[in-house]
Amino acid sequence: MAVLRITKYGEPILRQKLKPVKYKDIAPRLPQLLADMEETCLAVRGVGLAANQIGLDLRLAIILLPDPKDENAKPTRYVIINPVILAKRGEKVEEEGCLSVPGLWADVARATDITVRYTDENGEEQVKRARGLLAKAFQHEVDHLDGKLFVDLVDPKLKPEVKKAIKQLRPKWD
Numbered sequence: 001m002a003v004l005r006i007t008k009y010g011e012p013i014l015r016q017k018l019k020p021v022k023y024k025d026i027a028p029r030l031p032q033l034l035a036d037m038e039e040t041c042l043a044v045r046g047v048g049l050a051a052n053q054i055g056l057d058l059r060l061a062i063i064l065l066p067d068p069k070d071e072n073a074k075p076t077r078y079v080i081i082n083p084v085i086l087a088k089r090g091e092k093v094e095e096e097g098c099l100s101v102p103g104l105w106a107d108v109a110r111a112t113d114i115t116v117r118y119t120d121e122n123g124e125e126q127v128k129r130a131r132g133l134l135a136k137a138f139q140h141e142v143d144h145l146d147g148k149l150f151v152d153l154v155d156p157k158l159k160p161e162v163k164k165a166i167k168q169l170r171p172k173w174d
């Protein structure tokens, strides 16, 4: 396993709409890839990591959902391949961050309850309803696969502030 470098805001691959994954083609390298993505995400205490955040053009992401009752417990891993959000319900504004914009936190509106369809790590199609943090994570990761970042969703009035903050943070990134 390996901790990989995470791409940062400003790198073109984060703005790419990623290529659909053919499960059969990726299956042989999937266990290693997922192990590396998980280790990379855990190393920076992330909740999710999309393929373009490690430089790959694949519609694939992982979510590592922490146990709300036990912060030392192993998070639940979701592997989401070619995900599509089928329905969104409710809305809540909450602070959000991203491993590709480290150090920045900003309020973003997200649906509170979603239904998502995706292929899992075994090649099985899943339809899942998610609420709370998991719903937020699914939306954040699907956005990554479409080349979108959470900073795109902040209130337009706050965008100049976000730009300024990114400019200040950037020299600290690897």
Ligand SMILES: [Zn+2]
Residues within 6 Å of the ligand: 097, 098, 099, 100, 140, 144
């Ligand atoms: Zn992110």
